[in-house]
Amino acid sequence: MKTRDLSELAVRNLREAVLRNSLTTLGVAVGVASLVAMLSLGVGLQTLASQRLTRSGLFDAVFVTSQRNFRGPRRAPPAGSEAKQNSRALDEDARQQLSKLSNVTEVYPQIRFVTDVRYAGKSETTAVLGLPDSSRSSGAFEGMTGAYFSSPTAEEAILQIEFAKVLSDQPPSLVGKELTLRYAERSALPKNADDEDVLDSMMASGTPGSISIVPREKNLRIVGVIESDPSAGIGGFGGARVYLPLKTAEELHVAQPDDLQAFLSGNSAKPSYMALTVRVHSPKDVPQVEAAIKQLGFATFSLLDATKSLRLVFTVFDLFLGLFGSLALTVSSLGIINTLVMAILERRREIGILKALGATDRDVRSLFFAEAGAMGLFGGFFGVALGWLIGSALTWGTTIYLHRQNLPGVKISYIPWWLALGAIGFAIIVSLIAGLYPASRAARLNPVDALRYE
Amino acid sequence: MPTATAFLQAESVSREYRLGETVIRAVDAVSLTVEKGEFIALLGSSGSGKSTLLSMMAGLDRPTSGAIRVQERNLAELEADDLARYRRETVGMVFQSFNLLPRMTLEENVELPLRLAEIDRQERASRVGEALERVGLGARRRHRPSELSGGEQQRGALARALVNRPAILFADEPTGNLDSVNGEQILLLLREIQDSLGMTIIMVTHERPLAEKFANRIALLSDGRLVSDGAQH
Numbered sequence: 001m002k003t004r005d006l007s008e009l010a011v012r013n014l015r016e017a018v019l020r021n022s023l024t025t026l027g028v029a030v031g032v033a034s035l036v037a038m039l040s041l042g043v044g045l046q047t048l049a050s051q052r053l054t055r056s057g058l059f060d061a062v063f064v065t066s067q068r069n070f071r072g073p074r075r076a077p078p079a080g081s082e083a084k085q086n087s088r089a090l091d092e093d094a095r096q097q098l099s100k101l102s103n104v105t106e107v108y109p110q111i112r113f114v115t116d117v118r119y120a121g122k123s124e125t126t127a128v129l130g131l132p133d134s135s136r137s138s139g140a141f142e143g144m145t146g147a148y149f150s151s152p153t154a155e156e157a158i159l160q161i162e163f164a165k166v167l168s169d170q171p172p173s174l175v176g177k178e179l180t181l182r183y184a185e186r187s188a189l190p191k192n193a194d195d196e197d198v199l200d201s202m203m204a205s206g207t208p209g210s211i212s213i214v215p216r217e218k219n220l221r222i223v224g225v226i227e228s229d230p231s232a233g234i235g236g237f238g239g240a241r242v243y244l245p246l247k248t249a250e251e252l253h254v255a256q257p258d259d260l261q262a263f264l265s266g267n268s269a270k271p272s273y274m275a276l277t278v279r280v281h282s283p284k285d286v287p288q289v290e291a292a293i294k295q296l297g298f299a300t301f302s303l304l305d306a307t308k309s310l311r312l313v314f315t316v317f318d319l320f321l322g323l324f325g326s327l328a329l330t331v332s333s334l335g336i337i338n339t340l341v342m343a344i345l346e347r348r349r350e351i352g353i354l355k356a357l358g359a360t361d362r363d364v365r366s367l368f369f370a371e372a373g374a375m376g377l378f379g380g381f382f383g384v385a386l387g388w389l390i391g392s393a394l395t396w397g398t399t400i401y402l403h404r405q406n407l408p409g410v411k412i413s414y415i416p417w418w419l420a421l422g423a424i425g426f427a428i429i430v431s432l433i434a435g436l437y438p439a440s441r442a443a444r445l446n447p448v449d450a451l452r453y454e
Numbered sequence: 455m456p457t458a459t460a461f462l463q464a465e466s467v468s469r470e471y472r473l474g475e476t477v478i479r480a481v482d483a484v485s486l487t488v489e490k491g492e493f494i495a496l497l498g499s500s501g502s503g504k505s506t507l508l509s510m511m512a513g514l515d516r517p518t519s520g521a522i523r524v525q526e527r528n529l530a531e532l533e534a535d536d537l538a539r540y541r542r543e544t545v546g547m548v549f550q551s552f553n554l555l556p557r558m559t560l561e562e563n564v565e566l567p568l569r570l571a572e573i574d575r576q577e578r579a580s581r582v583g584e585a586l587e588r589v590g591l592g593a594r595r596r597h598r599p600s601e602l603s604g605g606e607q608q609r610g611a612l613a614r615a616l617v618n619r620p621a622i623l624f625a626d627e628p629t630g631n632l633d634s635v636n637g638e639q640i641l642l643l644l645r646e647i648q649d650s651l652g653m654t655i656i657m658v659t660h661e662r663p664l665a666e667k668f669a670n671r672i673a674l675l676s677d678g679r680l681v682s683d684g685a686q687h
Contacts, residue, residue, distance in 0.1 A: 005569045016557050353553045356514060357567045357614070358542020360535050447514045451553070 001363045010370035017343070024332075024339040025379045031332035032383020032427045035325030036415060037390040039423075042318040044391070044414035049310065059283040062290050063301045064098065064276045066090040088297045091272040098278050101292050103285040108132045109273040111249040113256065116182040117242060119167045119174075126163055128181065129240030130249025134279060142408050146175040146224030149245045156245065157220040163241035164225045174222045181242075185216045186255035213255050220244065329427065332379070333434035336372055340438035343371070344445075351442055352450025365443035372435025373428055380427030384420045391415060461490040461622065461654050462511060467520035469506050469678075480506040482678035483520065488622075493648045493655040495669035497662060503678035504658045505626055511656060512547055512624040513540045524622075542571050546615030550627035552607040554599040560586070560610045561595040567618045585613040589643060605636030612643060623647070625657040629664060637661075641668040 001009075014021045066089055088094060099107040111130035116123050133152045135141070141148050141158075149156050157179060164171035167179070226243075256274065280289045290300045344351070351364055391413030399409030469481040481503040488494055496504040509515040511522055513529050516537075522529040524544065529537065541547075554563045564585055568578045586592050589609040599607050608628060615623055625644065629637030645668050648655050659665050665672050674682040 001570055002572050005572075009569075012557065349553070350555055353555065354566075354570070355538070356512075356541065356547050356549075356553070358538055358545075358570045358618075360538040362535075363538075363570060448509050451514075451549070 001359070001366065006363075006366055006370050007374075009367055010374050013343075013347075013367070013371055014374055017346075020339055020342070021375065024335045025375045025382070027332040027335040028329070028375055028379025028427055028431060029382035029386055031325075031329035031430075032380050032423050033386035033390060034328035035322065035426070036384055036387025036419065036423045037394070037413070038321035038325040039318060039419055040387060040391040040413045040415045041394065042314065042321045043416060043419060044395075044412045046314040046318070047414050048410055048412060049314070059303055060280050060286065061302065062278040062280065062286060062293060064090065064278055064293055065274065065299045065301075066272070067297065067299045089272045090274070090276055090298065094296070094298070095273070095276055097296065098276060098293065101278075101289055103281045103289055104278055105281055106132060106134055106279040107276055108246055108279075109250075110275050110277065111246060111254065111256070112240060113183065113254045115184075115254070117163075117167075118180040118182065119177070122167060123182075124163070124166055126242055127240040128183075128242045128244060128249070130246035131158075131243050132246045132277075132279075140228065141224070141226060143406075144224045144226040145172045146222070149223060152245050153247045153251075154223075154245055155218070155220050155248055156223040158224040158226055158243040159222060160241045160243075161225055161227050171225045174225060177222050178219050179222060179242075181218045181220060181252075183216055183218070183252060184255040185214045185253050187212050187214060187253060216252070218252060220248075326426075329430055333430045336375055336431050336434035337438060339375075340368060340372060340435055341441070344368075344438055344442045347442075348445065348450045351445050352447045352452075355445070355447035356451060361443040364445075365439045368439035368442050369432060369435050372431045372439070376428035376431025377424065379431070380424030383427060384415070384423050387423070388415055460487045461492075461524065462486075462488040462656075463521075463523045464507070464511065465521045465523065467507065467510060467517045467522060469503075469510060469515065470518045480678050481510070481517070484675070484678070484680045485520075486673055486680060486683065488654060488656060490621075490654055491648070491652045492671060493645065493669050494657070494671045494673060495665035496656065496658045496675060497660065497665050497672050498675035499660060501677075502675040504660075504675045506678075507675065508624055508626055508656060508658045512545050513537045542567065542618065544621050546618065546620035546623045548608070548611050548615050548623070548625040548628045550630035552599070552604075552611045552631070554607055554610055554614070556599050559596050559598055560591060560602065560613075563599070563610060564595075564614045564617050567614060571618055581617055582613075585617040586610075588616065588647075589613045603636075604632050605639060608632060608636070608640050609643065612640065612647075616647065620653070622654040622656065625655065627658055627660070629659065629661065637664065644668065 136148050286302050293300050395413050398412050464486040466483045471478045498504040510517050517530050564582045671685045
């Protein structure tokens with residue numbers, strides 16, 4: 001029989017015992033829904049964790065240092081470290097070169113310094129950190145009081161709540177106020193400066209070029225107070241209490257430990273960085289970018305291994321959720337077997353008639369298979385829809401709970417297209433397997449016996 | 455040996471059923487030759503083996519021993535799929551209880567053998583219409599079997615048996631569930647089909663008067679054996 005005729009007959013047969021077949025299909029749908037809901041929860045949590053980690057900037061970043069930075073200035077180079085002696089400086093040229101690598105979205109230095117902060121007559125010493133514009137979307141600033149920097153060059157500051165409490169009993173009231181940074185500015189002296197000889201002799205250096213350290217002040221408007229510590233460990237924003245836009249921080253030319261190193265190495269006219277952070281499109285680009293940077297002669301570090309472990313944990317988590325979901329589908333497949341076996345008993349005579357009219361065993365088997373498959377297909381579709389509803393309800397409930405805890409809502413359930421299609425396919429396969437026995441039993445019926453059946 | 459015009463030949467056909475230790479021989483070494491275009495009635499009382507013999511000749515059952523030859527093929531040796539093809543392409547069947555599928559319309563019931571034979575949809579429609587017109591049910595095509603009288607249902611079943619243009623028509627007690635008027639109408643229709651299409655018809659009945667009135671030949675069975683075989687008219 002042609003596929004179209006077979007499908008028509010199967011759907012017609014399903015329509016005949018509409019209540020029983022609907023209940024069986026509903027059973028499949030509930031099984032699929034539990035599978036989809038469980039897996040969507042797993043996928044949702046994984047996506048959430050992955051998004052948060054990606055936004056934290058830890059897993060899509062490569063931290064670059066010059067290889068020579070690993071050695072103390074007075075320590076002899078280890079044996080076989082010829083390459084390190086000839087390694088390149090991490091200067092502006094290197095920064096430009098790194099930013100041109102494929103899949104690199106941003107390259108920025110770490111500008112962190114300890115300085116005096118003055119506010120309302122108080123003076124406090126704290127760590128200041130320049131934030132790249134990409135940290136706006138890191139998620140760390142969600143739910144903060146006030147707002148993120150208005151522009152990458154704004155003369156604005158965000159305070160960490162603990163530091164804000166030091167400045168004021170009412171930290172939110174600080175938003176809109178001004179504070180003053182007192183810092184040490186580094187500037188290169190011109191060769192023909194009158195005091196160059198004096199400075200050179202003071203620094204006991206015979207090398208050309210010098211630096212000056214000048215005390216400066218900068219007024220900044222407080223635009224936000226952040227509850228959490230957006231510091232994120234290695235290479236991140238770690239440990240600072242006052243945050244500025246990175247470009248603003250760079251413009252300050254605050255004296256950094258690098259400057260001393262540059263000065264000692266006689267290269268003070270061309271500043272170099274202690275470390276650069278190279279941000280990539282996605283964590284999967286990290287290995288390739290890391291390899292390219294190493295080829296350029298720099299040392300690198302990334303937290304990729306941590307993401308691998310995390311992925312392993314979630315894969316096992318998904319596996320268990322999938323197994324529990326599959327159990328429900330297996331139970332519902334027993335419903336399909338029951339329905340189809342009952343159908344054989346009821347439709348014995350019909351099977352006999354079909355065989356008398358020339359249907360082959362294969363035709364009869366295919367018909368029952370098609371009916372089982374159709375129940376699987378419909379059950380799969382309804383199940384995915386039901387699973388989506390369950391997932392949405394879970395997200396809704398979680399969001400309400402989180403809002404009550406003054407936390408932003410999160411989407412904990414997510415159904416990607418492959419899960420929806422996979423669940424429907426799985427439902428069809430389970431249904432076909434469930435239809436295997438009834439279909440072959442129907443196909444084996446002797447037409448004379450079947451026709452005699454009342 | 456088959457004759458030159460023999461369409462179907464049963465050669466010492468037996469069919470046994472086993473019930474525990476007991477062996478029941480429903481058909482016992484029956485030999486019968488059916489010529490092309492014949493209308494033969496298998497007559498006998500209940501349990502005489504006539505329906506069992508018909509089932510074997512129609513390819514619904516296989517003999518325990520002996521051979522049934524139709525157009526050079528021995529049905530007893532055919533594979534299941536070939537036997538199904540024989541039923542689909544060579545045979546038309548009418549049953550005592552009509553056996554129309556209750557959830558389908560008359561038209562869909564008649565179309566069923568054509569679906570199984572994978573006939574093109576357009577041709578199916580014209581052949582269904584033609585078959586229903588032949589039995590006088592053109593106007594009832596959209597009705598379900600439950601909306602038809604017994605006579606109409608049997609005519610519908612006859613249309614279904616004819617729609618695949620079979621070479622041989624088997625009728626198992628076609629008048630068994632009908633009153634005498636409708637029964638006669640059905641047999642008249644069979645006779646007309648035999649005359650107009652030259653179709654071979656083998657009918658099982660226990661009603662001797664009807665067999666004598668409409669069949670060309672009567673084969674009498676008793677206790678599974680063929681006891682007489684003679685031409686009518």
